Amino acid sequence: MQRKYTIAVDAMGGDAAPGMVIEGLHKSAAFINKNGVAIRLYGDEAQINPLLQKFPAVAAMSEVVHTSEKVMPDDKPSNVIRRGRTTSMWLAIESVRNGQADAVVSAGNTGCLLGISKLVISMLPGVKRPAITTCVPSKKNKRTVLLDLGANSECNEVNIFQFLIMGSLYAKIICGQARPKAAILNIGSEAGKGLDYLTRASDMVSANKENLDFDYAGFAEGDDIFKGEVDVIATDGFSGNVALKTLEGAAKFITSSLKSAIKSSWIARLGAAIMLPQLLKFRNKFDPRKYNGAVFLGLNGIVVKSHGGTDAVGFANAVQYAAALVSADFNSSVRDKMEKIKL
8 A cells, every 4th residue: 555644653652552552553553544644663673573463454554663762751851852862752753853754643751742842843834832732522522622731831812823723723624623613711701801912812813814714702711611612722731731630630520429329329220220321322422532642733743642541542543633634734734824824
């Protein structure tokens, strides 16, 4: 099969790497092949090659670039930048800069992945800051795109405006929204609420309305994330990270409480058995593996961060995000938009 694109994979990143990584590629093989993608695996070939023998479909679409070094979960970005240039993460990112790959996927250390990517790949022309981006489930069987989730603790109006642009393009490709509805996270939906730079960001949207391919919904509050009324919500990395961690904590609390309630009596267990099909649908909708894969939008190359503790199913989803963005030429769309807007 002729391959159009290449994804570099940090095979040594993640709690259960490289086994989880190779199995994840196996689970996403059909999607990868459909999109004409080849895989470059960076890591220890003594650990990777035996796994490839178990998964011939992965072996057929992959090549291995050997390195015995890897970024550890507790490594600091500054140390890796100084002494980690032969790690699997660094080499995978560097392959994007060198034109050997179009995207990189890693379940390794988030701070190191972002720091190395900003240094090695740099930013897209016109984009001021990168944004960590993901999707969360919402009503009406939709997903809401959230950004920034921690790359920038402080932002200005230009950053928020650019996050709306990139997030809306992301929603079109990943969530299938032909014309997304986008909003800015604030403490109220009324005009004039919140910090001044949020008002200025809103004004920038209005000034560029004719060059945008999303509908602006104004300000959104925290409880709008799950309503399904808006497709994209942009905020600074501090608020976004707090919101995401709160959502994750709430989901774990609800799941734990539901399990405890089911186990509390035989009547509850009987009721759960009767409701099993609906409970399974509920679990499937909120399965975090379906949403695994945070994308660093704004970089001059596609970088996807998988959760370090995910399994093969979750990693497969992260790889599919990368394949979808590469095959849709996402960054070219961002470049075109940035050339048309007024800052």
